[in-house]
Ligand SMILES: NC(=O)c1ccc[n+]([C@@H]2O[C@H](COP(=O)([O-])OP(=O)(O)OC[C@H]3O[C@@H](n4cnc5c(N)ncnc54)[C@H](O)[C@@H]3O)[C@@H](O)[C@H]2O)c1
């Protein structure tokens with residue numbers, strides 16, 4: 001059996017080499033010739049999987065090691081009897097930690113040292129939005145969830161309108177990219193809604209770039225009293241707008257979900273999907289391939305303030321400003337080289353471990369500090 005796979009999927013051999021021959025190809029540049037003789041196709045989000053790629057091939061199973069599926073023409077796969085599997089939730093915790101890290105920097109920038117003063121509007125309350133809401137709730141933020149498709153379901157309640165979510169101190173977008181239907185998200189935030197944002201607000205987009213009209217955003221950021229904006233996702237990746245990078249506060253190259261745990265869980269989920277499809281037993285688990293983290297323990301005593309202890313711990317694991325600096329350094333290249341540079345930042349992404357990989361040792365500290373560490377997802381050793 002021939003498995004053609006995006007070379008950027010981690011642990012391809014560890015998971016798949018006893019199922020078939022694995023051929024690695026570039027995800028961004030994948031062509032019909034690459035997949036023609038494949039039985040199985042494994043991709044990430046940069047490969048458009050549709051009739052143009054697969055017509056005439058013998059592919060019978062497609063797996064994407066990502067949460068988002070907007071790059072896959074699922075109805076066409078169904079019409080051809082090609083099985084499909086994605087990785088829902090695989091990197092949800094990674095994205096939640098990205099947003100928490102950004103919000104903690106924002107709190108400091110505003111001269112505050114407490115999560116509780118903040119209201120956060122979460123647009124899209126699925127795997128990512130719900131995980132983020134759970135953590136923010138524990139941190140005593142006021143959380144408002146906007147999710148019209150869920151709100152329309154029987155028994156679901158407690159959701160707010162988009163306008164109410166957009167009035168919060170922090171707005172964070174976690175919808176899929178959809179272009180049709182009642183709840184389409186393409187350019188959900190267009191000129192009108194961007195116009196209404198205030199200078200004291202923070203807008204974070206780590207869903208999909210096209211959910212925000214980036215041309216209208218650029219115009220808004222050039223006007224008086226613009227909001228603060230953090231973008232992980234962009235229209236027209238990998239050839240993103242340098243003008244927009246220049247005007248946003250934190251700019252990262254679509255890596256919110258790039259914790260090692262998130263990426264490896266993505267591979268694990270398509271491995272499980274392929275095993276189900278082939279009727280094979282599932283013998284491997286993501287956990288067996290995760291190395292010991294470089295940082296596995298941190299200690300704090302009662303001398304450390306709650307804010308400094310938790311932000312030191314968070315930033316020891318992940319600081320979005322590092323990704324921001326790396327992306328900005330690529331912006332002075334020639335236009336034709338910038339897309340490649342964006343993709344290389346993603347391909348060569350440094351190992352980033354989730355907060356749960358670090359054990360926090362606390363001596364004589366308060367119950368409230370313990371609770372905050374737990375809320376953030378750290379393991380405690382008291
Ligand atoms: N930046 C990254 O690295 C990264 C990583 C993972 C996921 N993502 C993106 O984030 C998206 C969300 O991930 P998820 O795991 O939470 O997906 P999910 O499918 O679990 O949840 C998405 C939620 O959005 C809601 N929704 C749909 N249309 C909406 C609308 N118009 N307004 C408000 N809510 C709406 C859905 O009802 C659903 O509850 C993915 O589709 C993917 O595109 C980005």
Ligand SMILES: O=C(O)[C@H](O)[C@H](O)COP(=O)(O)O
Pocket residue numbers: 008044045046065066067068069091254257258
């Ligand atoms: O949808 C997802 O899971 C994310 O956007 C994913 O992390 C994107 O990473 P890529 O597939 O582009 O490597």
